[in-house]
């Protein structure tokens with residue numbers, strides 16, 4: 001760990017990971033939500049026995065299938081990327097991170113994929129009730145596989161369940177229970193899964209609105225709209241309240257991220273009246289907001305759910321980081337000595353004494369002369385400590401605005417779903433074409449909210465891959481710049497063709513819609529209704 | 545015999561639910577909330593659809609339209 005990786009390679013690795021992760025997450029939320037919507041529609045089919053709900057399940061299932069395939073494919077590349085581009089990271093936390101990742105892979109492939117097959121092709125092969133159970137298992141499976149990757153991410157945000165072993169230079173498992181019941185992982189899972197429910201609902205509601213506007217299969221559109229609007233309004237209330245809870249947990253585990261999210265530079269001890277920044281232009285170099293509009297009396301209750309909890313500002317957190325950097329340097333110097341000579345008990349004892357701040361020592365390496373912490377002495381200590389402490393501040397501008405966009409879209413969607421559910425429950429949606437148009441054009445909103453959510457979570461964790469333990473710049477693999485550019489271009493080309501294919505198929509099948517029913521809405525179209533469609537889309541005639 | 549199987553199946557589901565409630569309720573309150581919340585969202589959406597059928601039947605009754 002003496003030689004630092006070329007900063008350009010680190011930046012390119014970050015760019016590649018950010019792009020592939022954000023891209024992968026274009027497919028995930030729809031899978032998480034649409035599966036439960038399919039299960040809902042199919043439940044109505046089994047309860048009421050009305051074949052139209054079977055037809056609905058099959059039609060939306062077809063759109064789900066297009067999305068599902070790309071979700072799995074792009075998820076796979078990411079799992080490999082940990083090894084290829086983040087090998088230092090994988091070495092350091094592989095013992096812990098690998099376990100949830102492996103379970104995730106198993107869940108995605110064995111549980112989800114097996115049942116997805118039965119869900120698509122088993123309509124005529126198993127009973128209606130058994131098929132419903134399968135659809136629920138697909139929904140559960142896709143959300144459970146997300147659970148494991150979020151547990152892994154929860155560990156990166158608030159590392160629990162692992163201890164560093166100076167002999168192997170790795171973080172090793174100490175508690176599986178702590179890992180999976182980590183508060184951050186739990187809150188992340190519920191927020192992300194329900195964000196998927198919101199996405200699925202907006203998708204179904206928007207496309208149904210399109211059918212209503214174009215007079216296509218109103219029987220299916222009205223019913224789908226109703227289910228999606230009701231599902232969506234509760235889910236959006238859920239995502240907002242759970243987002244608030246996630247912010248509350250963040251405030252405990254990652255105060256710097258929260259200070260950046262709210263662009264709080266100075267600690268305000270008048271807790272009750274502290275203003276909450278509605279709009280701000282944070283400038284990291286100047287260490288202040290160039291412009292801000294604050295709403296007094298909102299910040300403390302909003303973030304801490306109390307009136308008197310002090311929220312530390314960025315400057316205070318930087319000052320608090322300084323003694324940690326000093327201790328971290330001592331820990332790393334001792335660790336290096338111990339690594340040269342495992343019989344050096346004095347070095348081991350010193351390392352153990354300062355071990356909790358080890359990550360700050362790692363972080364200081366980039367500012368040490370020749371990147372050698374042993375060369376930090378009285379003459380340069382203050383400058384190294386100061387620079388390193390400032391390095392703990394993420395990009396405040398990005399954090400502040402990414403968070404605000406997610407939240408704003410959350411409230412806009414809540415309003416849309418509320419109106420949609422209200423008019424749908426009164427059976428009056430058709431009288432409100434504006435609402436239908438808004439629903440149609442709002443389809444991208446949940447995707448934007450999700451992407452900005454991830455930017456909030458991951459940008460705010462910088463400069464760490466594992467919070468307070470492992471900085472990003474030591475986590476990457478030591479590839480050449482040429483290799484990184486080559487693979488980046490490869491990804492961009494390949495993924496652009498993927499998205500083009502996905503959008504083409506989605507638009508094609510969504511526009512085409514369920515085939516026109518010639519039989520009135522309570523009957524399944526006889527055979528030819530969906531002729532020419534894939535086998536899984538063909539409804540069976542028999543009412544099971 | 546079929547009734548017995550149904551009874552045993554239901555009893556197993558109940559035991560599993562109680563186990564989950566106790567374990568996840570204690571250690572993973574958010575996981576527990578997700579299980580309960582998701583079930584609730586699905587059930588309410590199903591109820592919304594069933595209600596639609598009733599409204600539809602009523603409006604067809606009024607207009608004299610046949611199914």
Ligand code: HEM
Pocket residue numbers: 157187188189191192195196198199239240241242243244246247250257406407409410411446447449450451452453454455456457458460
């Ligand atoms: C008032 C509304 C919301 C609040 C207060 C909120 C809060 C948060 C917070 C604090 C994070 C960062 C978590 C971290 O640091 O690890 C986050 C992440 C995220 N949010 Fe939101 N959020 C809201 C609305 C939404 C909406 C509407 C969606 C999408 C439909 C969404 C999707 C996400 C996603 C996908 C992430 C990244 C994964 C995660 O960390 O859970 N959020 N949200």
